[in-house]
Amino acid sequence: MRHRAGDAPRPSSGRRLGPPGLVRLVCSLGALAAGLVASAADAAEPPPAPPAPSPEPSGGGGASRSNPRQAKNFVGLGPLFGITGHVDGTIYGALGFELSYVRYPVEAFGFGLGAFAQAQSVGFTHGRWAFGPQINFMMFGAELGAYLEEGYGTRATTIGLHASPFVSIGFFSAALRIGVPVSAFSEGTPYGLDLGLICAIKAPIPLDGQLFGLAFH
Numbered sequence: 001m002r003h004r005a006g007d008a009p010r011p012s013s014g015r016r017l018g019p020p021g022l023v024r025l026v027c028s029l030g031a032l033a034a035g036l037v038a039s040a041a042d043a044a045e046p047p048p049a050p051p052a053p054s055p056e057p058s059g060g061g062g063a064s065r066s067n068p069r070q071a072k073n074f075v076g077l078g079p080l081f082g083i084t085g086h087v088d089g090t091i092y093g094a095l096g097f098e099l100s101y102v103r104y105p106v107e108a109f110g111f112g113l114g115a116f117a118q119a120q121s122v123g124f125t126h127g128r129w130a131f132g133p134q135i136n137f138m139m140f141g142a143e144l145g146a147y148l149e150e151g152y153g154t155r156a157t158t159i160g161l162h163a164s165p166f167v168s169i170g171f172f173s174a175a176l177r178i179g180v181p182v183s184a185f186s187e188g189t190p191y192g193l194d195l196g197l198i199c200a201i202k203a204p205i206p207l208d209g210q211l212f213g214l215a216f217h
Contacts, residue, residue, distance in 0.1 A: 069209050069210045070108045070209050070210060071108065071206030071207060071208050071209030071210055072103060072104045072105070072107075072108050072208060072209070073101075073102075073103050073104075073206070073207040073208045074101070074102050074103075074204040074205060074206055074207065075099070075100070075101050075204070075205045075207060076098070076099070076100045076101075076102070076202035076203065076204050076205065077097070077098070077099050077100075077202060077203070077205070078097065078098060078171070078200055078201045078202030078203060079095070079096070079097050079098075079200065079201055080094065080095065080096045080097055080098050080118060080120050080198055080199070080200050081093075081094065081095050081096075081198070081199055081200075082094050082177075082196055082197045082198035082199050083196060083197055084122060084128075084177065084194060084195070084196030084197075084198070085194070085195065085196065086191050086192040086193060086194050086195075087192045087193045087195065088192040088193075089191070089192065090123075092122050092123030092125070093123055093124075094120050094121070094122055094123075094128075094196060094198060095120060095121050095124075096118060096119050096120020096121060096128075097118075097119060097120070098116060098117070098118045098200055098202065099116070099117045099118075100114060100115065100116040100117070100134065100202065101114045101115050101116075102114030102134070102136055104136075109138065110137070110138065111136070111137050112135070112136035112137075113133070113134075113135055113136075114133070114134050114135075114136070115131070115132065115133050115134060116130075116131065116132065116133075116134045116143050116145070117129075117130070117131040118130045118131070122149070125152050126149070126150040126151070126152040127149075127150045128147060128148070128149045128150065129147065129148050129149075130143075130145055130146065130147035130148075130162040130179075131145050131146065132144055132145015132146055132162060133145065139167055139168055139169060140165075140166075140167060140168075141165070141166050141167075141168065142163070142164065142165045142166065143162065143163070143164040143165075143166070143175070144161075144162070144163050144164075145161075145162045146159065146160070146161065146162055147159065147160055147161075147162040147179050147194075148185070149179070149191055149194070151185075151186050151188055154188050154189055155188050155189055155190070155191055156184035156185065156186045156187055156188030156189060156190050156191075157184070157185040157186040157188075158181045158182075158183070158184055158185060158190040158191040159181075159182055159183055159185055160179050160180050160181040160182040160183075160191075160194075161179070161180040161182060162177070162178075162179055163177075163178045163179075163180070164176065164177045164178065164198070171201055171202060171203055171204075172199070172200070172201055173199065173200045173201075173202070174197070174198075174199050174200075175197075175198045175199070175200070176195075176196075176197060177194070177195070177196040177197070177198050178193075178194070178195060179191075179193065179194030179195075179196075180193060180194075181193065181194070
């Protein structure tokens with residue numbers, strides 16, 4: 001459009017923004033862009049991991065918890081069999097039985113203390129008896145007590161020291177028996193040093209709980 005001379009210029013019909021309006025527009029666009037960036041960052045962030053479960057307390061520092069119904073007091077009864085003989089005599093077969101008691105103060109089948117009593121026939125000719133304390137540690141153990149061996153023939157009834165280290169696996173045990181004579185208890189010649197290999201089969205009978213945590217005991 002052309003203006004004639006002398007006419008005042010008319011304002012254009014289009015709206016123009018002044019400097020304040022431009023500043024407000026730029027700030028609005030910046031705020032919108034910042035909001036979009038923050039929303040995208042929140043969407044990309046992985047969800048928080050669930051809290052880790054707290055560790056369960058272990059009994060006695062071990063990896064497995066002990067069964068509260070596991071017995072710690074046992075009585076064992078079973079047959080004895082093996083071979084025995086004196087260093088100055090003949091080797092005989094041995095047959096008898098043993099009764100024992102053991103208590104595990106901390107953990108069953110760990111460290112235990114108890115007592116034993118044995119009665120057996122030596123070659124079906126005379127008897128031998130022994131009793132005393134015993135100690136157990138896992139599959140190993142030892143008996144330490146006194147014995148009395150009945151006189152036979154020219155031999156006198158002899159009392160002495162009974163020592164017998166053993167190894168047990170399940171219900172079966174094998175022991176090296178050593179009998180050191182101390183004194184004769186009757187007329188005759190006392191027996192010499194007694195050595196034997198004695199095996200036993202004993203089922204432990206729990207007195208205050210279950211055997212291996214099994215329900216039938």
